[in-house]
Amino acid sequence: MALKIRKAAVIGSGVMGASIAAHLANAGVPSLLLDIVPDSLAAGEEAKGLTLADSAVRNRLALGALARLPSVHPSPFYDDAFASLIEPGNIDDDLHRIRKVDWVIEAVVEKLSVKRDVLERIERYWRTGLIVSSNTSGISIREMAEGRSEAFKAHFLGTHFFNPPRYMKLLELIPGQQTDPAIVSGMAEFAERILGKGVVVAKDTPNFVANRIGTYGLLATLQAMEAGGFTVEEVDAVTGPAIGRPKSATLRTLDLVGIDTFLHVANNVFEKTDDPAEKAAFAPSKLLRELASRGWIGEKACAGFYKKVKGAAGSEILSLDPGTMTYVQAAKPSGASLEAAAAAKGAKEKTKALLGGKDRYADLAWQILKQTLIYSAEKVGEIAGSVDDIDKAMRWGFNWELGPFELWDAIGLVRSAARMEADGAVVPGWVKDWIAAGNPSFYRREKGHIAYSYRGVYRDLEERPDTISLRTLKEQGRVVRSNAGASLIDVGDGVAALEFHSRSNAIGGDILSMIGESVEEVRRNYDALVIANEGRNFCVGANLMLLLMEAQDEEWDEVDAIIRLFQDTMTKLKRFEKPVVAAPHRMALGGGVEVCLPADKIVMLAETYFGLVEAGVGLIPAGGGCKELALRISGDNPDPEIDLQPHVNRLFLNIGTAKVSTSAHDAKKLGYLRAGDRIVMSQERLVHEAKRSALRLAQTGIPAPVPQRIRVVGAEGKAVMKLGARGMHTSGYISNHDLLIAGKLAHVLAGGDVPAGTFVTEQYMLDLEREAFLSLCGEPKTQQRMQHMLARGKALRN
Structure with missing residues (x-):
């Protein structure tokens, strides 16, 4: 308890x-x-x-x-x-x-x-x-x-x-x-x-678990760097996403943490260990001592392994040349193994691709990982109770995609241990005994059950009663329907969960098709539907590549069909007679928001970044996002004497500036969450809590789904919004194209050119959304924004 x-x-x-x-x-x-x-x-x-x-x-x-x-x-x-x-x-x-x-x-x-x-x-x-x-x-x-x-x-x-x-x-x-x-x-x-x-x-040992392994790995990286004469950029290229680590990799992370702070942490083990080999491993490197003596201790001192300087063309990043202790122009490394890792998908395949190379970068990765994996194995039982505890500590504390033992399994435990011994490294006895007993990995998955190496046997990972693993349920054969983009999974007690699993969980025709199929399946055989997944992000929006290709080919009927399909599918969700609960987490952007808005309830992870960001790619929301939020404003203010304009103005500003919430609580302030929606702190409990909410709604019942009418601010309200946008344009806050987008958005949110106070239908608002979206798709500057987002992952202001 x-x-x-x-x-x-x-x-x-x-x-x-x-x-x-x-x-x-x-x-x-x-x-x-x-x-x-x-x-x-x-x-x-x-x-x-x-x-x-x-x-x-x-x-x-x-x-x-x-x-x-x-x-x-x-x-x-x-x-x-x-x-x-x-x-x-x-x-x-x-x-x-x-x-x-x-x-x-x-x-x-x-x-x-x-x-x-x-x-x-x-x-x-x-x-x-x-x-x-x-x-x-x-x-x-x-x-x-x-x-x-x-x-x-x-x-x-x-x-x-x-x-x-x-x-x-x-x-x-x-x-x-x-x-x-x-x-x-x-x-x-x-x-x-x-x-x-x-x-x-953790055990009561110096630096506990994550810092013990992380500090050792970082020092091993510096030793390999100095021994092989690698540059700062080369080390970070090898020890970042190429092996499932954060983009800050090793040396950029050191700058962020502070070299003085790191030296203090490393010294804690150095002073307290009695093992001569460990003491040598935790001895601060000559390079770190030199940087500290010069006061180049990282970002807080504006200089460390990297240094940001202002030049004639703007700010640029210099990197340290350890040989001369001067800062030089940073150069991006290139090599066959790095390119292979970049092309691979997922930490497991990236690491295997990198280690499978024949160049110096593959060798550097091997030297670092070999030492870190062996050290992690040596510390099982001393710093933590199991391999699973160490793996979780490194995933959660250092943002590694794979913990040491998960990574060891990924590259092949038996084969890599043999390679280590061939190199003259000493593989811990318990690992050799484990392999000799016929165990090919530290972890074993069978029919959705996971076990890990524990004192010579596999020990089952405990499944908590208040968590639901969609991956486990899928492995247990609980998939009801599936296609390339999504699956419908039986999560028990009359509830089915719709899981997205396309790339970045972007919404395309396959996901929309599965939403429609899921509604029919739940109508026949279930009591409620949950929309949730276990991806890194809930959903980053619609399939932008598909839209761009159709727009560039001027296939306007195809673009219109895509948007109609999205709108019709969201309408099916909204008008479904059984409860629908959406459970977004982390990033839920654009179309990801529009999937959640029709739900009867949203159960949102506290750490969720939620927003309609279509303006950033030169568009407006057209999957019902504008309509749903305008309907919410109208429904929350039923008295015809209440002025809707301030509420619509805030919505106009939020969508027009592609504002994203900084948390679920901020999403509530922005009007995305209703009073009955819930915020959950634990991501592991998110699907479980969404299921509980769905069951409660199934027991109490939901209002009969009927089309609703929306009170709008009309032509007068549109003029107010456009005036505000012109003021921002005159002040230099928005570009000419931003102003064009703002005008289209104002037209939709206002309900077109009808008189203020007019009640319009949901379909009328959807038609306005679609018409505005289509017209913007034909704009060259919108297509430039879409292309820039796809190529660089960030918005273009043109």
Whole structure:
């Protein structure tokens, strides 16, 4: 059972402490944010007549941290209004108030002596049942707890949030020797369900799990770089997406983290390990020491492995030449293995393609991965309980697409282990024994069940009752219908789930066809329909390539047919007599939004970026997005005396500027979510929660689906919107083509040239959408925007 954390206290208002408090607020948990009392007045305080006794001075550090949070980028809040859940204070005046909270998080500076002092002060006000944790990236929990009572130790553990807490999924829980196991399991459940975290229980060892493996891998990369004479750009080309890692790869990541910070983390293992080989591996490289001595510690110093400079043609990125310690023009590496990796799809195939090459880049990748995989295997049991824990820590904490053991399986465990030994490397004994016992991989999937290597046997991964894996259900033969773009899956209890699985989950004819088939199948055999998937993003919009090709060939009947099919399919969803629940996550853009708007309920992941972005490619929404939101405005304001214009103006601005929500809570402010829609913190629980909502709707019933009429602002309202757009154009905020798009959008949202207050049909609004969309498709500048988006993945302002 999850612990009931109704209120928390965060001690330390630095970057991490304040951000942790912000994410607690995101989850609806109020907190105290406490810091030390300043010992002198700051500039301006004395001029205001303040003294050291004034609360504004005594609470200065926490107040300042809270004031800075809304300006932090990316924002630590889902909605800046959540800042009201954080109450600033100081540990001298307010520490006694922790008696009334359920969880105290110590987040002070990473020094053992300071943390011990703070814990000693916390225990003075500690009550039985109060959970206390230290946010630390590697300090021993046992050493911190020395001197504390046995009862306190039973309620004390480490909670390593990764920075920034809102966006980084991993939370390492580190029990001490005497931590009550029920506290650990209860905190894990709370963190997963309420905070949306991925929890790994780590051993109390230096740097715990993710930082231990990640730091080793980074140092191994630097050693291979220096040994092989590779450039900064070459290292990052090999260690980024080519092996399923983030675009920041290795050295750009070091710049972002801070070389000084990294040296501190690496030194933590260097000082505490007794293994000579490990001590040598964690010894800071000469290059890192040199960079630190020069103050070139990364982005915060404006120089590290990369340096951004302003030139005559604008800003450019220079890279470090380690041989001369000068910055030179960055050059993009090219090679057969890199090109093969770029052409492959998915981390598994990319890595295999890279390692399968015969050039120096393939060799570099092998040297790095070989060492990292062996080290990860050596640490199973020492830093974490299983290969699965280490894999999850690296996926969630370092954004690797595949953890070390998943990657080892991907490249072939047996074959690669033999190659390692042929190179003279020492493969851990348990891995050799595992292979000798006839096991070809660390993981095994059979009929939807997953098992992983655990102490000489396969151990089943536990499936939680409050999660649903569509992949597992598909492997179990629960697919009802399927085509190239989508599948309908039986998720049990009379509910079917429609899953998109086209490239980027872009909507094309195959997905639209499957939506239509799903409606018919659910009508006959099910009680409700859920629209959800487990892709990286829910849906990035319609198939832009298809539209562009038809427009360039001037196949206007084909374009018209595509849009009609989209509109008719969305109308089928909206008029379906059984409940439809949409469950978007991450990016849901353009057509992805239009699929959600007709649903009876939206269950949205908190970390969702939702918006009608068609203006960015020179178009307007034409799959019913304009119509649905205009209908919502009309329905929410039934009194004919209510002026709709301000509401329509906001909608016009949001669509015209291709505004995307920064979170699900922001999507609600933008008018995309209704009062009855839900926001879920945990992505693993999203499909399950959508199914629960669908079942509730099936039990209570939904209103009979009937066509509705929409009150519109008409020609007068259109004139108001166009006037606003002309003002933006005159001020230089939008281009001539933006102005053209804005005029078409205003015509649709206003309901055309009818008198203000006229009621129009849904089909009438859909016809306006389609006509505007078709006319814009014929514009050369729109086609340029579409082509630019397809080629470069970003909008063109022309």
